[in-house]
Amino acid sequence: MEMLREMAIFAQVVDSGSFFAAARHLALTTSAVSRHVSRLEAHMGGRLLQRTTRSLALTELGRQVHDGCARMLSTAREIHALAGSYSARPNGVIRVTAPVVLGQVWLAPRLPRFMALYPDVDLRLTLVDRLVDLVGEGYDLGIRIAHQLAPGLAARPLGQMRYILVAAPGYLAARGEPEQPPALAGHDCIHFGYPTFGNHWEMRRGAVQHSVAVRTRLTIDNSAAILGAVEAGAGIGLVTDFSARAALDAGSVRQILPQWQLCAPYAGAVHAVYTPGPHLALKVRVLIDYLVDEKF
Structure with a gap:
C-alpha cells in the first residue's frame, strides 16, 4: 500500500x-x-x-x-x-469553471436556487477566459462556448449564443443608424479583442453576404466592458447576445442591423463539459440537469 x-x-x-x-x-x-x-x-x-x-x-x-x-x-x-x-443525496463540493461574462451574467444568478434545492452541495465557481484543463486543474465541470469541443470530453448542450451589434440611442441620434452592413465602415466601432476575431465583420442575410472592414479605435476583450463603452456613446459595439439582454430590455442600447447575422467565429454553442467515465458523481449530474432545464 x-x-x-x-x-x-x-x-x-x-x-x-x-x-x-x-x-x-x-x-x-x-x-x-x-x-x-x-x-x-x-x-x-x-x-x-x-x-x-x-x-x-x-x-x-x-x-x-x-x-x-x-x-x-x-x-x-x-x-x-x-x-x-450512489449517494442517497447529492453532497460535497463541485468545482466549476466558466468564461467571465457568461459566468457573471448567466451562470452565477442561477446558482442560488440550485443551492437551495441541494443544501448539502457547495459550489466553487472560477471565472476565467482561457481553456481550462478540467482534470489537470481539478474541476468537476466546465461551461464552454465553442464551435467544436476538444476531444476526450463529455458534453451536454445548454443552448446557442451569437454576437450582435448594439449602439446607444444618443450615438445613433448624432451619427445616424446604418441600414446596410457597408454603412458600418463610416461609424466608430468597438472591436472584440481576441486573436481569432479580426476587424472584418462578415454578415449574412439569406443568400447575401457582406465583409465590412470596420474602423476600430477601441478594442476590448470583454463583452460587458464593451457594453459599458457603448452605453457611454463610444460607438457601435460587438457583444454577446446574453450580455446585452438587460440593456436591450432597459432601452439603454439598441440592436443594429437585427436582420443580419454575424458569421463565424461570432457564434457558438454553449455546453456543460466534464470528464467522461462510467460513473458521473450524483452531485455533478444534478447540476448539469439543472442547467439544461434553465434554457440558456
Whole structure:
C-alpha cells in the first residue's frame, strides 16, 4: 500500500514539474517528497528522473512508470466518483469553471436556487477566459462556448449564443443608424479583442453576404466592458447576445442591423463539459440537469 502512495507522489512531481511545487500541492516537505520518489526508484530498480538544479526529465523507465501511475490515479478518481454517484443525496463540493461574462451574467444568478434545492452541495465557481484543463486543474465541470469541443470530453448542450451589434440611442441620434452592413465602415466601432476575431465583420442575410472592414479605435476583450463603452456613446459595439439582454430590455442600447447575422467565429454553442467515465458523481449530474432545464 505504501508503494501506491509513492506512485501518486511521483505522478504529482512529474505533473507539477518540480519537487517543490509537488510538495506545496501535497502539503508535504520537499525532502519528504524526495524520499518517496527515491523509495519508488528503489522498488523499480532504476532511476525514474534525471534531476538538475533547474529542471526534471523522465528517464525511459520513468515514462513507463508515469503512464502506469496516471492510469492508477484515473481509476482511483472513477472509484471516488462511483461512491458519489450512489449517494442517497447529492453532497460535497463541485468545482466549476466558466468564461467571465457568461459566468457573471448567466451562470452565477442561477446558482442560488440550485443551492437551495441541494443544501448539502457547495459550489466553487472560477471565472476565467482561457481553456481550462478540467482534470489537470481539478474541476468537476466546465461551461464552454465553442464551435467544436476538444476531444476526450463529455458534453451536454445548454443552448446557442451569437454576437450582435448594439449602439446607444444618443450615438445613433448624432451619427445616424446604418441600414446596410457597408454603412458600418463610416461609424466608430468597438472591436472584440481576441486573436481569432479580426476587424472584418462578415454578415449574412439569406443568400447575401457582406465583409465590412470596420474602423476600430477601441478594442476590448470583454463583452460587458464593451457594453459599458457603448452605453457611454463610444460607438457601435460587438457583444454577446446574453450580455446585452438587460440593456436591450432597459432601452439603454439598441440592436443594429437585427436582420443580419454575424458569421463565424461570432457564434457558438454553449455546453456543460466534464470528464467522461462510467460513473458521473450524483452531485455533478444534478447540476448539469439543472442547467439544461434553465434554457440558456
